[in-house]
Amino acid sequence: MISLASRDILHGWGKFVFTGIGLGLLIGVTLVMAGVYRGMVDDGKALLDNSGADLWVVQRDTLGPYAESSSVHDDTYRGLLGLRGVERAANITYLTMQVRKGTQDVRAMVVGITAGQPGQVPGWPPYLVAGRQITRGHYEAVADIATGFRIGDRLSIRRNQYTVVGLTRRMVSSSGDPMVFIPLKDAQEAQFLKDNDAIWQSRRRTEANPALNRPGVPGLLDAVLASQSTNPYVNAVLVTLEPGYAPDEVADSIRRWQRLTVYTRAQMEDILVGKLIATSARQIGMFLVILAVVSAAIVAFIIYTLTMDKIREIAVLKLIGTRNRTIAGMILQQAVALGLIGFVVGKIAATFSAPFFPKYVLLVPADTIAGFAAVMIICVLASLVSIRLALRVDPAEAIGG
Amino acid sequence: MSIHAGRGIRIEGLVKRYGHGDTAVDALKGVNMHVAPGEVVGLIGPSGSGKSTLLKCLGAVIDPTAGRMTLGDESIFDNGWKVRDLRALRRDKIGFVFQAPYLIPFLNVTDNVALLPMLAGIPNAAARAQALALLTALDIQHRAEAMPSQLSGGEQQRVAIARGLVNRPPVILADEPTAPLDSARAMAVVRILNDMASQFQTAIIVVTHDEKIIPTFKRIYHIRDGVTHEEAGEGRSLSA
Numbered sequence: 098m099i100s101l102a103s104r105d106i107l108h109g110w111g112k113f114v115f116t117g118i119g120l121g122l123l124i125g126v127t128l129v130m131a132g133v134y135r136g137m138v139d140d141g142k143a144l145l146d147n148s149g150a151d152l153w154v155v156q157r158d159t160l161g162p163y164a165e166s167s168s169v170h171d172d173t174y175r176g177l178l179g180l181r182g183v184e185r186a187a188n189i190t191y192l193t194m195q196v197r198k199g200t201q202d203v204r205a206m207v208v209g210i211t212a213g214q215p216g217q218v219p220g221w222p223p224y225l226v227a228g229r230q231i232t233r234g235h236y237e238a239v240a241d242i243a244t245g246f247r248i249g250d251r252l253s254i255r256r257n258q259y260t261v262v263g264l265t266r267r268m269v270s271s272s273g274d275p276m277v278f279i280p281l282k283d284a285q286e287a288q289f290l291k292d293n294d295a296i297w298q299s300r301r302r303t304e305a306n307p308a309l310n311r312p313g314v315p316g317l318l319d320a321v322l323a324s325q326s327t328n329p330y331v332n333a334v335l336v337t338l339e340p341g342y343a344p345d346e347v348a349d350s351i352r353r354w355q356r357l358t359v360y361t362r363a364q365m366e367d368i369l370v371g372k373l374i375a376t377s378a379r380q381i382g383m384f385l386v387i388l389a390v391v392s393a394a395i396v397a398f399i400i401y402t403l404t405m406d407k408i409r410e411i412a413v414l415k416l417i418g419t420r421n422r423t424i425a426g427m428i429l430q431q432a433v434a435l436g437l438i439g440f441v442v443g444k445i446a447a448t449f450s451a452p453f454f455p456k457y458v459l460l461v462p463a464d465t466i467a468g469f470a471a472v473m474i475i476c477v478l479a480s481l482v483s484i485r486l487a488l489r490v491d492p493a494e495a496i497g498g
Numbered sequence: 499m500s501i502h503a504g505r506g507i508r509i510e511g512l513v514k515r516y517g518h519g520d521t522a523v524d525a526l527k528g529v530n531m532h533v534a535p536g537e538v539v540g541l542i543g544p545s546g547s548g549k550s551t552l553l554k555c556l557g558a559v560i561d562p563t564a565g566r567m568t569l570g571d572e573s574i575f576d577n578g579w580k581v582r583d584l585r586a587l588r589r590d591k592i593g594f595v596f597q598a599p600y601l602i603p604f605l606n607v608t609d610n611v612a613l614l615p616m617l618a619g620i621p622n623a624a625a626r627a628q629a630l631a632l633l634t635a636l637d638i639q640h641r642a643e644a645m646p647s648q649l650s651g652g653e654q655q656r657v658a659i660a661r662g663l664v665n666r667p668p669v670i671l672a673d674e675p676t677a678p679l680d681s682a683r684a685m686a687v688v689r690i691l692n693d694m695a696s697q698f699q700t701a702i703i704v705v706t707h708d709e710k711i712i713p714t715f716k717r718i719y720h721i722r723d724g725v726t727h728e729e730a731g732e733g734r735s736l737s738a
């Protein structure tokens with residue numbers, strides 16, 4: 098027996114291939130959407146991995162520092178160092194902002210890292226692709242290569258200028274913005290710093306306040322002004338553990354003694370994936386559903402048209418004794434063939450276009466397999482309407498009136 | 499003819515009623531007909547007289563309401579009782595030739611004809627050989643590889659006839675097979691049907707309006723208001 102489906106496809110291959118390519122681009126978009134989600138999860142994990150921390154100590158009852166804002170005093174880390182199991186504790190700040198270089202600016206996450214020996218302080222970039230780590234206490238920066246900055250570039254962050262001394266790769270925030278590392282003190286200032294006019298205004302207000310400007314208490318005004326122009330807060334303290342200590346136990350003791358909120362790596366991942374990108378994930382999920390419905394509609398429509406065009410032939414085939422099964426098989430095979438063409442085109446399109454997307458697109462084999470299964474199921478379901486139509490064709494129609 | 503009297507196709511008192519109650523239409527009101535193996539008969543009647551209905555009953559695509567039909571020695575319908583596998587009956591016992599050729603557009607000429615034996619389970623090579631032999635008999639073997647759309651109307655009709663004949667069915671039902679053809683082509687088709695009838699001992703029923711070919715039948719059934727009348731035809735010679 099010859100394959101009726103493949104003969105029909107070869108006979109009308111133009112229509113078939115063009116529909117297949119159209120469907121393929123749709124499937125490509127679907128795969129990229131799934132890749133965007135995977136990329137977001139992977140960005141989140143990279144963020145946690147690259148921080149080098151075992152525990153995140155944040156402001157009490159917040160989901161900080163990535164999902165909510167968090168503020169802890171910058172001397173908190175000293176108290177943590179004394180606890181059993183804590184190897185290192187380092188302050189860190191995060192501030193997402195536009196970093197300027199000359200006339201252009203780049204959206205980046207500015208990370209303030211504690212001075213110290215490279216590789217020993219959590220929060221430092223674990224490795225560089227070029228240049229060196231920050232060695233001076235001020236005005237040096239390490240930037241991710243995705244910012245487009247190069248070594249030697251001068252950046253402006255608020256009112257200060259920084260020189261790029263090192264470059265990293267895939268150091269990104271959970272929303273995919275590249276990171277720029279600067280010394281902690283500078284970062285604290287950047288978070289807090291106001292323009293000259295605002296400083297002057299606030300100084301004048303303080304001076305005009307009789308409670309703070311007491312002629313009888315010399316030095317009070319100066320102390321108040323000094324406290325107003327420094328920022329003693331950081332967003333979190335990153336903690337590494339001594340070998341052999343369970344993260345949960347150390348986290349418990351920090352919670353008990355320091356009255357702070359502490360997250361382990363696993364909890365942090367839950368927050369990033371389950372809360373921070375959950376809305377985006379649902380958004381992408383909605384798009385995937387819509388794309389699946391549109392793909393199904395396209396396959397159903399084209400297979401239906403192809404079947405409608407063949408009603409007479411189907412009646413003749415039935416009249417001369419073709420089994421219903423053979424006719425249903427023909428339609429089903431055409432739908433599946435369309436799905437196969439579409440999937441191959443889609444996979445190729447997704448693979449080649451992924452690097453050009455501004456956000457990280459991670460195509461994982463599991464999604465490819467799931468996508469393939471979904472395409473096949475959609476094609477089979479989409480062909481059912483046409484199969485039903487074909488099976489209801491009366492062989493008597495071939496004889497006519 | 500008498501030696502085949504018990505064979506060929508025979509119908510007795512065939513009734514076909516469409517619909518029920520007040521709206522019921524009796525398209526056939528007790529038709530009697532017998533076509534012997536090797537015989538070609540004409541079926542003639544005005545529009546609405548029941549020709550298509552009769553052909554559909556004979557072709558086992560609709561069920562008669564009452565009466566009897568036998569094919570060879572086999573009863574295929576008997577007052578409500580019918581053969582179980584009508585599909586296989588159509589495939590193996592009945593050849594169809596239509597007014598329009600209705601070839602399968604995505605199969606070439608050979609495979610259009612070979613499809614029937616293939617459907618009956620004959621291996622592709624053997625089925626194609628069978629098809630080619632018949633295409634040769636119909637003098638169209640030179641178009642064996644062509645697609646239907648590349649053939650003229652007359653060539654398509656010959657391929658359709660080959661398809662109707664390929665399983666060597668004991669009965670062929672032809673519905674206005676010459677309607678789209680010019681006079682010479684029409685006569686050629688009638689000649690082919692007659693040749694095939696005598697060569698393979700096929701009983702052939704030709705429904706037609708075609709004044710050109712009516713004189714060629716030796717026997718004609720006139721149908722009017724669902725009743726047939728048998729009549730001798732001119733049986734004019736077919737030699738070109």
Ligand SMILES: Nc1ncnc2c1ncn2[C@@H]1O[C@H](COP(=O)(O)OP(=O)(O)O)[C@@H](O)[C@H]1O
Binds near residue numbers: 517
């Ligand atoms: N499916 C049907 N349902 C109801 N009436 C039908 C149907 N098919 C045919 N008829 C009626 O049966 C009669 C015979 O029709 P038909 O067999 O098509 O005649 P012919 O082919 O000779 O023109 C007509 O009156 C027609 O209206």
Ligand SMILES: [Mg+2]
Binds near residue numbers: 497498550
């Ligand atoms: Mg008719």
